[in-house]
Amino acid sequence: MRPPTSLKKEFLKKWIMGLQLCSSSKKEMSFLERKKAIKLSADVAMASARNATTRWSRALISNASKDDSNKELVECILGPESESLKRASMSLVLCNKRNRSKKILRKSCSIRRARKSSSQMVMASSIAKRLVKKRTQVLKSLIPGGGSMSEFSLIEETLDYILSLRAQVDVMRHLANATELLNRK
Amino acid sequence: MMNMASPEMLHCLSTSGNVAGNGTDMTVFERQRVRMKWQQEQFQQQQQQQQQSYFGGNEFSMFSMGGQVGQAQQFHGLINGDSAGVGDLLGRAVKADPGLENVWPEFGKLTMPGTGFNVENAGFESAGILNCSGFEMNHTTSRTSSCPLAAAEAKVRESVLPEKIASAVGRESFKKRKADKVQSPKVVAEEETKDKRIKGYAEDGESKITEANNNKNSTTTTTTTATTTTTNNNNRETSADTSKVSEVQKPDYIHVRARRGQATDSHSLAERVRREKISERMKYLQDLVPGCNKITGKAGMLDEIINYVQSLQRQVEFLSMKLAAVNPRLDFNIDNFLAKEVFPACAANFPTIGMSSEMTNPSYLHYDPIQQVATCGVEMGINPAEIALRRTISAPVSIPDTFLDSCFTQIQPSSTWDADLPNLYGPEFHQGRLMSFPSQAAFTGPIDASNLKMEM
Numbered sequence: 001m002r003p004p005t006s007l008k009k010e011f012l013k014k015w016i017m018g019l020q021l022c023s024s025s026k027k028e029m030s031f032l033e034r035k036k037a038i039k040l041s042a043d044v045a046m047a048s049a050r051n052a053t054t055r056w057s058r059a060l061i062s063n064a065s066k067d068d069s070n071k072e073l074v075e076c077i078l079g080p081e082s083e084s085l086k087r088a089s090m091s092l093v094l095c096n097k098r099n100r101s102k103k104i105l106r107k108s109c110s111i112r113r114a115r116k117s118s119s120q121m122v123m124a125s126s127i128a129k130r131l132v133k134k135r136t137q138v139l140k141s142l143i144p145g146g147g148s149m150s151e152f153s154l155i156e157e158t159l160d161y162i163l164s165l166r167a168q169v170d171v172m173r174h175l176a177n178a179t180e181l182l183n184r185k
Numbered sequence: 186m187m188n189m190a191s192p193e194m195l196h197c198l199s200t201s202g203n204v205a206g207n208g209t210d211m212t213v214f215e216r217q218r219v220r221m222k223w224q225q226e227q228f229q230q231q232q233q234q235q236q237q238s239y240f241g242g243n244e245f246s247m248f249s250m251g252g253q254v255g256q257a258q259q260f261h262g263l264i265n266g267d268s269a270g271v272g273d274l275l276g277r278a279v280k281a282d283p284g285l286e287n288v289w290p291e292f293g294k295l296t297m298p299g300t301g302f303n304v305e306n307a308g309f310e311s312a313g314i315l316n317c318s319g320f321e322m323n324h325t326t327s328r329t330s331s332c333p334l335a336a337a338e339a340k341v342r343e344s345v346l347p348e349k350i351a352s353a354v355g356r357e358s359f360k361k362r363k364a365d366k367v368q369s370p371k372v373v374a375e376e377e378t379k380d381k382r383i384k385g386y387a388e389d390g391e392s393k394i395t396e397a398n399n400n401k402n403s404t405t406t407t408t409t410t411a412t413t414t415t416t417n418n419n420n421r422e423t424s425a426d427t428s429k430v431s432e433v434q435k436p437d438y439i440h441v442r443a444r445r446g447q448a449t450d451s452h453s454l455a456e457r458v459r460r461e462k463i464s465e466r467m468k469y470l471q472d473l474v475p476g477c478n479k480i481t482g483k484a485g486m487l488d489e490i491i492n493y494v495q496s497l498q499r500q501v502e503f504l505s506m507k508l509a510a511v512n513p514r515l516d517f518n519i520d521n522f523l524a525k526e527v528f529p530a531c532a533a534n535f536p537t538i539g540m541s542s543e544m545t546n547p548s549y550l551h552y553d554p555i556q557q558v559a560t561c562g563v564e565m566g567i568n569p570a571e572i573a574l575r576r577t578i579s580a581p582v583s584i585p586d587t588f589l590d591s592c593f594t595q596i597q598p599s600s601t602w603d604a605d606l607p608n609l610y611g612p613e614f615h616q617g618r619l620m621s622f623p624s625q626a627a628f629t630g631p632i633d634a635s636n637l638k639m640e641m
Contacts, residue, residue: 027630031509031510032509034333034504034509034512035506035508035509038505038508038509039501039502039505042477042501042505083619099630126484128482131484132483132484132487135484135487135488135491135625136487139487139491139494142491142494142495142498143494152459152462152463152466155463155466155467155470156466158470158471158490158494159466159469159470161475161494162470162493162494162497163473165494165497165498165501166497167240168501169497169501169504170498172194172501172504172505172508173504176504176506176507176511177510179508179512180507180511181513182480183511
C-alpha cells in the first residue's frame with residue numbers, strides 16, 4: 001500500500017527544516033558528516049511525523065536526543081511539541097530499563113529450566129518455536145525501541161515502521177533525483 | 186427424547202425429502218433434519234422480526250439463534266443439540282475488521298465466504314439457510330467437507346440446554362477434527378485463526394452469533410474478558426467442525442468459544458485470543474510486505490519482514506549518502522530549481538521566482554483533468570511541492586496547506602523526468618508529457634539508473 005501523501009508531506013516539511021538548520025549552522029562539512037546529518041534529520045522528521053503515537057518513533061527521538069550534538073536539531077524539527085515528546089520518550093526509556101532487568105531475571109530462570117528438558121526428543125514444534133523466537137529477536141533489534149515490546153505490539157510497530165520507512169524512501173529518492181538532475185543541467 | 190411431536194415437526198419430517206436411509210424410522214439423523222426444518226421456519230418467522238442491521242452473515246446468526254430460541258421455547262430440555270450444532274456450523278458470523286487506524290482503511294470488512302456446504306455435505310434441506318446474502322463459509326468448507334461425517338455423528342451433538350445459553354461460562358463447543366489437521370499445530374492454529382476472522386475487536390464489534398444472544402439477554406457475558414459464549418451450546422463432546430468464534434459484543438468483553446477438547450480456563454482462552462490477534466496482524470503484514478502471499482508460516486513471514494525492513498533501512502542509508510554526495514553544501518535551495526528552469530512548464534506559470542505560493546495554485550489546477558493518472562504521479566510528484574516548499578522556507582513564509590495539497594495530489598507536469606525531454610515529446614509538451622506520465626511510473630523503482638540514462 002502506498003504511504004499516505006499527508007505523511008510524506010509532513011516528513012518532507014520537517015526534513016527540509018532540519019536540513020536547513022544543519023546547513024546554516026555549519027559551513028563546511030565532510031561527506032560523512034553530511035550524510036549523517038541528512039539521515040538523522042530524515043529519521044527524526046519521520047519519527048516526529050508520527051507525533052509520538054508509536055513506540056518506535058518515541059524511541060527514535062529519545063535515542064537521537066541523547067546525543068548532545070543532535071539536540072538542537074531534534075528540537076528544531078520537533079517544533080513546539082518537542083517538550084512533551086521528549087518527556088514521553090524519556091518515560092519510555094525508563095520503562096525499557098525496567099523491562100530489561102525483568103527480562104534478564106526471567107531468562108536466567110528459563111535457562112535453568114531448558115537444561116532439564118534438553119534431553120527430551122526434539123519436536124518439530126519446538127524447532128519452529130525456536131525459529132520464531134530467534135526471528136522476533138532479530139526484528140526487535142531492527143525496530144527502534146523494539147526491545148521492550150510484546151510480540152503483539154512488535155508486529156503493530158513493525159507495520160507502522162514499514163509504512164514510514166517507505167514514505168521516507170520515496171521522498172528521499174525523489175529529492176535525490178531532483179538534485180541530481182539539477183546538477184546535471 | 187422425541188417428545189417434541191409438534192405438528193409442524195411431524196409435517197416437516199414427512200415432507201423431508203433427503204432423509205438418508207430409513208424413511209419411517211426417526212433416527213437421530215432424521216430428527217435432526219426435522220429440527221432443522223423447524224428451525225428454518227422459526228428463522229423465517231423471526232427474520233422479519235429481527236432487524237438486519239448487521240452484515241449479511243448475521244442472518245445466519247439470527248437463524249441459528251432463532252432456531253435455538255424456538256427450540257428452547259418449545260422443547261425444554263428435550264432438545265439434543267444436533268440441529269443446534271449444525272446451526273452453529275452454519276452460523277459463522279462475519280467478521281468485520283475494525284480497521285485499525287485510518288492508515289489502513291482498506292483492511293475493511295472481511296467477510297467469510299461460505300457456500301452451500303450444507304446442501305452437498307450435510308444433505309440437509311438447508312436451502313433456507315443459504316439465503317443469507319453474502320455469507321460464505323469457504324474457510325469452513327475445508328473443515329466441513331467432512332460434514333457428511335459430521336452429519337453422521339450429528340447424533341452425538343452436544344446437548345443443548347437452553348439454560349446453558351444463558352449461563353455459558355467457559356463452555357466448549359465443537360471439537361476440531363483431527364482428520365483435518367495435516368499441518369503442524371501451530372500452522373493449523375494460524376490457519377484456523379486466519380480463517381476465523383470473526384473477531385470484532387474494538388470499534389466495530391461485529392455482529393456475531395452472540396449478538397443474537399444479546400437480544401435474549403446479556404447474562405451470557407461473564408466478567409472475564411475471555412468468556413466463551415456459545416450460541417447454541419456448550420458441549421464438551423460435540424463433533425462439529427466449527428471453530429471458534431470470538432467477538433466483541435461490548436467493548437469490555439471478548440467472547441470466545443473454546444474448541445472442543447481444549448482447556449476452558451481463562452488462561453488458555455486468553456492465550457488463544459492473543460494468538461488470534463497476532464495472526465490477524467500478521468495478515469496485514471502480509472499485505473504490506475511484497476512477496477509474502479505465498480508464505481504461511483510465522484517464521485517464514487517474520488523472515489520476509491526482517492528482510493524487507495533491512496532493505497528499507499539500507500535504502501535510506503544509501504539515499505542519504507547519495508544526497509550528501511550530490512549536495513556539497515547541503516543547501517537545498519529551491520530557487521535553483523526554478524532558476525535553472527528544470528521545470529519548463531512550471532516556468533511558464535511562475536513568471537517570477539518570488540511569486541507567492543497562493544498564486545501557483547491556479548497553475549496546478551490547470552492539470553486537474555489528468556488527476557487519475559496522478560495517482561502514480563503522487564509518488565513522483567513531490568518535486569513541485571519541494572520547490573514550493575523550499576521557496577517558502579528560504580523566504581520564511583509558512584507553507585499553506587492548500588498549496589501542498591494541490592502539489593501532492595495533482596499530476597506533476599513539472600516533473601524533473603520530463604525536464605530534459607522536450608524534444609522527445611514534441612510540441613505537445615504539456616499534453617504529451619502528461620499522457621506519458623503513466624509510462625514513467627516505472628521510474629519510481631529503486632533503480633534510477635535507467636531514468637537517468639533517459640535524460641542523457
